Amino acid sequence: VTTRISLPRIFLVGIGLLGLARVGLAASQLAQHWSQVTLFTAVSSPWSPVTIALFVTVGVAASAFVIIVPGHEGQTSSHDLGTMGSLACVVVFPPYIAILIAVVASTIAQVAFQPTGHRRAWQFTVFNVGSYVLATAASATLFAFYDGMHLLVAPKLPQQAAQTLLAVGGAVAVNYIVSYGLTVVSLWLIRRTVASRDGKTVSSSRVSAVTAIRDIFITSHRDAILPESTAAIVGILFGYLWLVNPPLAPIALLPLAVIYIAFQNFIRLQELDRLKSNFITEVSHELRTPLSSMVASSELLYHHIGDLQGDSIRDLSRTSYESSNHLFRVVENLLNASTLQSGTLTIRPVALSVDEIISDAVTQAQPFLESKNQSLELDLPFDLPEVLADPRHIVQVLINLLTNAAKYSATGTQVRIACQTEGDMVRIGVVDQGMGISDEDQAHIFERFYRVPSNTMTSVVGSGLGLSIVKSLVDMHHGQVGVVSHVGDGSTFWFTLPSA
């Protein structure tokens, strides 16, 4: 980007800046005016019911507000930001009201916001409310002890700087120590109970307890420090603004939004990074398996061709042929993926008979089916119209679906190709009797690099590219693609093509 400096531009920018300054000034005057209006004077008093109701709401929202924090090996952990509500109350109210608000807000938050999928055990609810209230009580007491509220509103600097710092820093630190301390000790107790229930030996010496607690602290602390300390600062800022200029208090919440968005992006990048490294491992495996069998069979042929019988020679050359065919498919998929991503892949549709597409694809996918003794059945109506498709790419689509059907089904099962006309489209489906896919995974399998996590257990290698290529290619043909599947019940992958 080139910027040219000229007089008119400087003039325009100058006018713009002056305008902005004027708007800012007007806004601050308005805010000042608001803060003098009786309603706002009433709500800024710590004892007014409106203020208390508002802080209960802030407390509930803060406890329910969760930041997902990236952890290790693609795992994520979540941290609720109750600290924020707790510290905001501590700054604005005398200790007993702050504690009362903590009790009400944390009980509402715990009862109203249950984790998705299952209900929280009542012991956890009690523990969470208890730790929230204790942490608030500790901070409030310390803050009041140093007369923090008066120091914050009208600090006599520099004489009282140290005392102000002690009041604010002390309130944050004590809150952190109490809530973290309780969490870490309770986690350690849970681990101990689970370990002894599972019959593992638990050393009860004091040293090991301290080490275990320290380990838990360090692990959870590493993930939590950034969001939790931001929350603490936001809480103090919110309380401070509430004391000096209530209408401005919501501004304090802005850093939370920023950190939330930053974390979301960070997590997405981490996930991509993890998928990429998985991809490299998987592709290396996928290339290596056929390569090793090619090397082995061709080596045998080369060294022992004289000693081998006709049958063995045929078997070995067949293995070699099948493996090279497999390798060819893998490389074809990789190339397709990269041309699709760069947007340089073009489709040249011509009128094609569906038989032709199927017979081309079956010829190339047959070795995969045969290697697992799987039979193939065709369900092809006589009156099927021709379709508009690019022969090379549409055959690749069907091959990917057929090889997946073979890969993710047991030996000896049946794979069926079923076609039918649907309005002015033709629908081609590949039906298998394989392991099936859960609804949760179905939502992701067409994404690049995505592989169902249990693949690692069944050790079926793959790059996670096949279905994403299928989807992109079918999209380029103006068709649709989808799957119907239940775990353990087989899957039907289908796509449609416009009839010619």
Ligand code: ADP
């Ligand atoms: P790859 O097979 O290389 O892992 P794909 O993009 O072809 O990648 O498939 C993505 C995932 O979808 C696979 O890892 C597999 O878990 C699942 N999947 C695909 N086809 C089937 C099928 N016919 N039956 C069960 N699972 C399948």
